[in-house]
Amino acid sequence: MAKTPWTPWHKVVQLRDDVRSGELSLAIFAADLYDVTMGRARAVYQDSKEFFALTYPTLNLRDLCKDVVLRLAGQNDKAVRQLELTYGGGKTHTLITLYHLVQNPTKLPDMPSVQEFIAHIGMTPPKARVVSLCFDKLDPETGMDVTSPEGEIRRLKRPWSVMAFQIAGAEGLRMLHGEGLDQERESAPFENLISELLSIPGKQGLPTLVLIDEVLSYVREMTGLDQVWRGRMINFFQFLTQAATKVDKCSVVASLLATDPRKSDALGKELTQELYAIFRREKEEGVQPVGKEDVAEVLRRRFFTPESLRDREVFRPHVVAAVKNISDLDEQTRKAKKGAEERFARSYPFHPDLTDVFYTKWTGLEGFQRTRGILRTFALALRDAEKWDECPLVAANVFLGEPGKGDISEAARELTTVATTE
Template identity: 30%
Template sequence: VFRKKLSIDHRTWAKELVGVRNRLAHLGGEDFTDDDTWRALDTMSRLVEQIDSESAEEIRDILRTLRYGSASGSTTVKETTYSSLVSSKQKNIGILSTTPISGLPSWRDIIEPHPDVAQGRYKNAEFAADLAQVARGEGAYEYRDPVEFFARTYVTEGMAGLLEQSLRRVTGKDGEPVVQLKTAFGGGKTHSMLALYHMMRGRVSIDKIPNIKQVLKSAEVTSLPKANVAVLVGTALDPTKSKRPNNMPGITINTLWGEMAAQLAESAGNTSLYDYVKEADKKGVSPGSEALKNLFDAAAPCLILMDELVAYAKKIYGVSGLPAGTFDNFISFIQEVTGATRASKNSLVVASIPESDIEIGGEAGKIALETIEHTFGRMESIWKPVAANEGFEVVRRRLFLDCKNPDGRDLVCSKFSQMYNENQSDFPLEAREVEYKERMISCYPIHPEIFDRLYEDWATLERFQRTRGVLRLMAAVIHELWMGNDASLMIMPGSIPLDVPNVRDELTRHLSEGWNALVDREVDGKNSIPYQKDQSNPRYGGKLAARRVAR
């Protein structure tokens, strides 16, 4: 019955749910485990999303309640059932077991990591947002669910400006029609596109994503729009193969413009929209700006997200006979789509442009980048990368729940500030300032010095991915400290357990060979000199003094 209407993925999900139904019928009075319940509900939401988005959101409410105890997800949750979770394995030798100052609470008594971080269930790949996966209904739940996505997203000044201008554009006001996003490697381009994707589809009410209410107010919009969205990710598209979508019988998609039109047609529930580019798609030639303008007007309001364009261009550069057409036709399409968007009413194109040599990669990439940049024009005033003073907010929101004991947090930070002022010769001048105390409160439970070193020093390494790299490292650190029952007042530079391979590798992977041996000998681990000093002196050993200084 559904073969002609559902994709292979959707038929697989339907088959899985039939199995769930059968299993439930034979369980009698027994309950499913939480993990099995989560899996079943997640599959239901993916399947129903294509049929009834409102019902899919009701299922996601149940999912959030199961994981966080609230339909609002982690937005309103400060404590979970994992608050007492500690490791059952041998105690980590490099983690403090007693609070340094009696009477002050440790960080773990004040704030909790998100469950996936506390349990170590996160995958490093999940910190690299994948727009194509989300558009297919795949990938980490925290990226797929709009409520949970925004709950873990700190809306930076740059992102707020992007969202505001985009809202104004698709609602017929004065926003820019074409936006180019350009930042350093790991600087947040794709994450910002995901924010646009979730906001523009209008699948949830604004009450469930309170951190963008101010964006709507600034854009003079009262509710989230329901725009038709097309997602074009160069790394996820294969120019050597044609596609035959199940929900569009008799149609074969060959090109980037064919893919775009087909997605808009599916989003709008109107397959005739594909006809605007049908012949051009069949012949592999760009359709012309007039046809694209008519398509955008017919699909309005609409949003076109283009990520990894340079990666796609490299695949077709210098290659002939591809179903996707030639490199020249690809460039013509980029020129035409920008012109058509400016001429249309409520359409918006947002494209990411790489800045680092790692992403550009090779001569073909440079030629493609120069051509694409010239075509789009330099419309970067709307976009700002994550500023250094915003990075800690991004990391804290992604890795931690809301603070459950603000008074305890403020007391600890006040004691740190008092110590810095009473021992002025031992600490930097800025540590004595009121602003530094405020930074400690904002960064809590991670000490600002960690962020300063990572964003100022480590960010100079070509392969270190700024916010993404900080997330990977700190997720590993927090998991080890949480499971090891760390009793520190704050997570300090000296708290980073470099004796743990998972943590150490997150740092040394960005360095040249030989650093692992250096860390093992000079910094941390049972064979290190600092460890031997701690072992030989009980006063040092009780506070892990030598290792913490070396770290």
């Protein structure tokens, strides 16, 4: 029987320019909420048009955005949401999505992904006062720069000060201070004070959205320096979540885990459980923005040009050819050929087994820095394999390097380094 011809994957879909060229450092793939809120992030995250071009509105992500926006519009009581570790990561990306949706909704770009969000929500998001608590940027000694609603920038050290200044500038600091000074306080403010603080934007006709990222990074560091901070931070989150449920049109969305695996030692795990317990008291289930079934689409949008992904029917003959050749060698695929074609079509140009292994196995390794490590390794492999790979699908061979060459590929070296340290 003559061999069924196929087209190499890189002749069907084209790599994005930033994947094909550049240093491909981890930082390139790291979504940074703090930089976005300070207006200095890379364009792919700062510019709403570029951001939504790369954003896949998964069902879970759309559901979360709907819940948050309706809360901000005063149409539900889901005040507190906590993001969980997922196959595809996406926690910080989710927070940035919420930021763009409500920070200036009248200037949202008119594009399919944005329309998907708005259609699912059922309304145009209201403009909100957005507060970000990015704990991986809050230095224990020097603090972080924070911007007030009027645009004033001030360096602050305490989480409640960072929140207060973003909500109401110096007035927010005076509200929390025992002597009414626009200075910081050391102890966590109680629920009644936080409620007053969160209510300020409402008096100006704005709902309040508090976005919290990398909580464990800060709590673990501060507790290691002084045990008093363990109770102080637990109190802060307890009072904050309680206050948020009592203030109309106020929502808190938090990512508790730390990207840095060193924060997940025995003490880090204890603190994580204590933090989880606080958010579970509000009786809201944790949210996984990206499910296993979403992984291939997330990867497609990050690595390949929108133009080459627009007409998905173009993929069908290449999928059929690939499955035909696989079924010639694999009896299980041959017996379930129709189902196999659908499975391969959903993951094209990636072999579905490849995305399954990476997102169920490799992201579980603490040293692999979760999603950004996955994206960087994939990008390295795709950039190199584009030059020589003749396979119809992106499979494990792209990580091994060009056949006949003695050198191990950069992607394989990276995987090996992580594997040997686990």
